[in-house]
Amino acid sequence: MLRADQLRWVGFAGVLLLVVTTLVKGGAPVLAAGIAGMGLLVLAWTLLGRVLMELPDTRWLRWTLVLWGAPLMIAPPLFSGDVHSYLAQGEIAAHGLDPYTFGPAEALGTGSAMTERVSGYWQDTPSPYGPLFSLLQRWIAGVVGENPYAGVIAHRLIELAGLALIVWAVPRLAKAAGVSERVALWLGVLNPLVLWHFVAGVHNDSLMLGLMLAGTAFGLESLRSSRIDWSQMSIGLLLVAAGALVKLPAIVALAVLGTAIARRQGATWGRLALVGVAMVAGMALVSAAVSIGTGFGFGWLRTLGTSGSVNSWMAPTNWFGFLTGGVGSLFGAHITQTMIGVGKIIGYAVIAGGVGFVLHRQLKGRLNAVSALGAMLLVVVAFGPVVQPWYILWAAIPLAACLPTGRSRNVLVGFLAVFAVVLPPLSGSPGVLITGYLGSVIIVAASYLALDRLARRTTPEPVKSPG
Structure with a gap:
């Protein structure tokens, strides 16, 4: 088995x-x-999970995150072009128009360079994000x-x-759930999906999750x-509310x-209802203050479902429609969308x-509480109208902070590893993509064999802390 410091550099070489390759023009070989x-x-990340106990402290993992993430800072947006929608929506607002x-297309014009960089799916749709974002x-x-x-x-x-807020919050949530902090950081923060979609992909889910998890940590x-x-609980609730005003799922x-407050005050449904009313009122007050204070008003409430206007093939709830619609088309019935x-x-x-x-079990x-957060977000992602690879992180990060050793944690590792390679970094024709994936399998397999041979020849040495 390779040492942790060797795996760190293997991962860096991969990034x-x-x-x-993203800075070089080319076809299937590139x-x-x-x-x-990838x-x-x-x-490297998967094998690193087997040698976590060799690490001197959690700082080693944080510095590895910095090392692996640094090259991605100069890369073009990868895996998704959503950041171009962010830029266009910001320009709309800067022009004094309502995003x-x-x-x-309507606000900036179809000939605008900013509009042209936005995916054709979203050129005619308003912003689905909260007023804080x-x-x-x-x-x-x-x-x-x-x-x-x-x-x-x-x-x-x-x-x-x-991401910095996530790195701060995850060890604290793991401590609250009785899970190893280094395991939580490795599984929840250092995993490739975080690097691909929060750093390289520039998704605002990072900000949403950072505020939500930090607020949860403060509250607990x-x-x-x-x-x-x-006073500390109020800070936590405000941070969670801020996360929900970036993207609504943080409201979970x-x-x-x-529920944690209600449990401390008697664990009855009546107490939970009273606390729930207070939470709704508080969220409504914060939302009104931000909506009015930013000048955007409450239009964001009517555009929350914008992302669902495009049928997501990864959403299990849509498979029912695709299947029945496909069968129906054989008999001339056009029922897919219905x-x-x-x-x-x-x-x-x-x-x-x-x-x-x-909530009942909590x-x-x-x-x-941490397990409840992960479980609820898992349900929201799995049965929501839209699923994207980076949505998995909504549930995966809190679950990484609470899952014990065993099958459930291994399943999460497998899901993260698979979804880390399901999307190519840049778009291409089907033929180029298939050839590219086949070529990458050969390269990675050869690399693994070479690394395995190196590991057999290497004498284990203690891992030094970068601090």
């Missing part, structure tokens, strides 16, 4: 290979090299203007701030003493913290039931 770089990082009313978008547009390179860097810095910390520290953490709508309704019902079941002490 470097990926970044270099793409194969890029995907092979595979090397996934390989919740106008899409990039729209404020950040407007600020960035006001500073960088229409410079796409500066805009990407600015948004990357925002998402790195979110306030419950550790005999009396609730309401309010339910978790509310049945997808039915599947979404079923999904919402399952989410409501699942969240209620998890209230009665059968599930700790």
